[in-house]
Amino acid sequence: MRLAIGDIHGRSFWKHYLDEDYTEYYILGDYFDSFDIPFKVQLKNFLEITEVACRDTRIKLCWGNHDFHYFLNDPRERYSGYQNNYAQKIYETLCSHKKLLNVVYTTEDNILISHAGISNTFLREAELNAPEDINSAFAKNPAILSFNGVEPYGDEIQQGPLWIRPNSLISDACKGYSQIVGHTVIREITTIELDEAHNKGCTITFIDTHDRESIYRF
Secondary structure (H helix, E strand, O other), rough: OOEOOOOOOOOOOHHOOOOOOOEHHHOOOOOOOOOOOHHHHHHHHHHHHHHHHHHHHOOEOOOHHHHHHOOHHHHOOOOOOOOOHHHHHHHHHHHHHHHHHHHEOOOOEEEEEOOOOOOOHHHHHHOOOOOHHHHHHHHHHHHHHHHOOOOOOOOOOOHHHOOOOOOHHHEEEOOOEEEEEEOOOOOOEEEEEEOHHHOOOOOOEOOOOOOOOOOOOO
């Protein structure tokens, strides 16, 4: 049994599950940018997450868009909740721990775990052959994950795995995989079965319940 943990935003609920016997833990990013948790608490929480991930290889950390806009360090890439006063500190902290984070993880049973999801169009336009190629492409050029569209909410099929929204992801989900994603707040954890025209037999599970513990066992 594996565990996916949704968007963090400074919260410490993830600690409640570390004593349980899962084969793998996937934390779906957005470690920073809370509207009600002080920055010092956000930072301490992220450092605790990375400390545990250093000790325990079962724990896999994803990038989220609320981490990426600090790491890219580009004034054109600043999203809601951006903490200008602490941006340099967050940037330095992410740089120190970037080896622990990946954009996407792939399981042996063809499940993709990422912050927002992966579309066929993103892979094609980025000239990548497979979802696993995103990690190495990002390492060479982080800007590959920049916001890529005109719709301000990110609901476009060319958006990358930190930004794409559910409607676009469902309509153009990466062929041959089921996916587990966060990013978009939903009322309750929801699994969508993809139809034959798009990806028969595959599903997308959305797990970011925001004000509750976002936990999905699979």
